[in-house]
Amino acid sequence: MQQLGLSAHLTHKANLKHTRYGWLRLTPAYSVHLVQDLLSETASHDAVVLDPFCGTGTTALACAERGIPVDTTDINPFLLWLTKTKVSTYESDHLNEFRSIARHIARLMEDHSSDDIWIPPIHQIEKWWNGDVLRMLGAIMGFVRQISESYPEKVVDLLKVAFCRTMIAHSSASFNHQSMSFKPQNNLSLFHRAVDDMLITWESAVEDLYISAQSEVRVTPGIFLCDARRLSTVLPHNYYTCVITSPPYPNRMSYIRELRPYMYWLGYLHNGREAGELDWQAIGGTWGIATSNVSRWSPSEPRTIPHPGFLNTLAKISEKSDLLARYVHKYFYDMVEHINDLFVVTRSGGSIHYIVGNSKFYDVIVPVEAIFASMFSDRGFVDVDIRPIRKRTSKKELYEYLICARKP
Numbered sequence: 001m002q003q004l005g006l007s008a009h010l011t012h013k014a015n016l017k018h019t020r021y022g023w024l025r026l027t028p029a030y031s032v033h034l035v036q037d038l039l040s041e042t043a044s045h046d047a048v049v050l051d052p053f054c055g056t057g058t059t060a061l062a063c064a065e066r067g068i069p070v071d072t073t074d075i076n077p078f079l080l081w082l083t084k085t086k087v088s089t090y091e092s093d094h095l096n097e098f099r100s101i102a103r104h105i106a107r108l109m110e111d112h113s114s115d116d117i118w119i120p121p122i123h124q125i126e127k128w129w130n131g132d133v134l135r136m137l138g139a140i141m142g143f144v145r146q147i148s149e150s151y152p153e154k155v156v157d158l159l160k161v162a163f164c165r166t167m168i169a170h171s172s173a174s175f176n177h178q179s180m181s182f183k184p185q186n187n188l189s190l191f192h193r194a195v196d197d198m199l200i201t202w203e204s205a206v207e208d209l210y211i212s213a214q215s216e217v218r219v220t221p222g223i224f225l226c227d228a229r230r231l232s233t234v235l236p237h238n239y240y241t242c243v244i245t246s247p248p249y250p251n252r253m254s255y256i257r258e259l260r261p262y263m264y265w266l267g268y269l270h271n272g273r274e275a276g277e278l279d280w281q282a283i284g285g286t287w288g289i290a291t292s293n294v295s296r297w298s299p300s301e302p303r304t305i306p307h308p309g310f311l312n313t314l315a316k317i318s319e320k321s322d323l324l325a326r327y328v329h330k331y332f333y334d335m336v337e338h339i340n341d342l343f344v345v346t347r348s349g350g351s352i353h354y355i356v357g358n359s360k361f362y363d364v365i366v367p368v369e370a371i372f373a374s375m376f377s378d379r380g381f382v383d384v385d386i387r388p389i390r391k392r393t394s395k396k397e398l399y400e401y402l403i404c405a406r407k408p
């Protein structure tokens with residue numbers, strides 16, 4: 001296991017190169033190398049793995065490639081769709097059909113001959129894409145929607161991934177920082193230049209998918225829409241021998257905010273209210289209505305967060321911001337519920353592996369790793385161990401940790 005340092009090997013950037021892991025570059029992802037190291041260290045021949053916070057499906061894909069049975073859950077239906085698409089087996093018929101339709105779409109783009117344009121209801125969409133780009137994206141998606149009933153789902157799914165790559169590559173949004181921003185648009189951009197650029201992106205995405213989708217996947221993961229606080233309502237009890245996951249961190253990062261463009265274009269979101277409602281279901285969600293709900297939130301039942309310094313940490317944050325203190329409190333309150341249910345579905349002797357990041361609000365450090373360790377012990381897990389993995393940013397106090405434990 002690699003030690004501390006700003007290591008690209010242990011971030012989602014390590015997933016990018018020409019494999020199924022790199023199909024869409026989304027920040028929730030953690031490093032496949034980290035998952036592979038953990039599988040080599042811990043998964044025995046009779047392992048059954050669970051990832052309760054699926055995200056982009058890194059754990060599910062790593063297990064499926066090795067032939068290890070795995071189930072995964074998430075509350076975001078778009079991420080579950082992406083995971084299903086990444087772990088599917090593609091026959092050569094599917095791939096050839098995908099490439100031939102993709103070429104037809106490329107011709108439509110060149111001739112700008114499509115009359116079936118579909119544009120999603122994104123607020124101020126003109127900030128995201130300039131008019132020429134938007135019209136062409138609308139033409140691709142209009143065509144994909146039109147053929148989706150008459151072609152195999154796997155072919156349509158690959159077209160949608162190629163679309164997502166093109167759509168995000170030609171958007172004016174910058175996701176480099178937590179506070180997403182928009183690049184100034186060049187309104188003088190010539191239509192033909194926009195077509196050429198998009199064609200290059202489309203064709204290279206199609207070729208990349210065509211090649212990487214040929215890699216072998218040896219088992220089909222179970223993929224479930226399920227709230228991680230209620231795992232035991234959907235999953236078998238006393239079943240999983242190994243849990244490898246990365247839950248949301250309490251750092252006010254909103255997956256919905258970042259995933260919005262994909263979710264609108266693929267029909268998983270229709271308005272801002274839905275986006276906020278979905279983020280409110282997410283542990284640590286903080287987008288739109290989720291923020292105003294957090295500002296009024298208080299525990300509905302007594303639930304102890306079993307870390308000796310927790311109340312003190314909350315009090316210090318609340319001196320600066322009542323909202324942020326409630327946010328941190330709710331995050332751990334929800335995690336206690338998740339860990340209760342995690343215990344129910346883990347087999348006796350099974351090991352759990354959580355990758356978490358600590359956080360800082362004003363000058364108050366939240367020792368997320370220590371709080372998780374206390375929550376695991378309190379629920380009855382044993383051999384709880386915290387290992388630092390890497391520095392998360394150039395700020396010296398922010399780290400990522402691996403917390404391991406075992407159900408007795």
Ligand SMILES: C[S@@+](CC[C@H](N)C(=O)[O-])C[C@H]1O[C@@H](n2cnc3c(N)ncnc32)[C@H](O)[C@@H]1O
Nearest residue numbers: 028029030053055056058074075227228282283
């Ligand atoms: C850090 S990401 C997981 C990243 C993943 N390891 C990967 O490689 O892509 C956390 C995930 O937890 C999901 N999540 C948040 N709240 C949840 C809840 N209540 N139940 C299930 N999943 C939830 C989010 O949708 C997000 O996909």
